[in-house]
Amino acid sequence: MNAGEKCDKKDSSPRGDATFELLNLATDWGETKNVLAEQPAVAKELQALLKKRLATAIPLGGRLKAKPGAEADDRKK
Numbered sequence: 001m002n003a004g005e006k007c008d009k010k011d012s013s014p015r016g017d018a019t020f021e022l023l024n025l026a027t028d029w030g031e032t033k034n035v036l037a038e039q040p041a042v043a044k045e046l047q048a049l050l051k052k053r054l055a056t057a058i059p060l061g062g063r064l065k066a067k068p069g070a071e072a073d074d075r076k077k
Contacts, residue, residue: 036043 035046
């Protein structure tokens with residue numbers, strides 16, 4: 001997709017319509033929008049989606065570290 005080109009495909013991924021809408025809002029690189037003022041429902045949906053994704057995000061290298069309270073020796077056995 002090129003800059004300024006709207007995406008007409010329906011987003012069927014688990015990301016949902018908020019991500020699809022964000023893609024459409026961000027395609028024109030020179031354009032700035034106040035999404036919160038112009039489309040408050042979309043902005044709230046995007047904020048909720050971001051909050052949900054950040055809550056489940058794993059920090060870089062987080063999978064490699066032992067769980068809090070677990071001893072490193074237990075993983076070697």
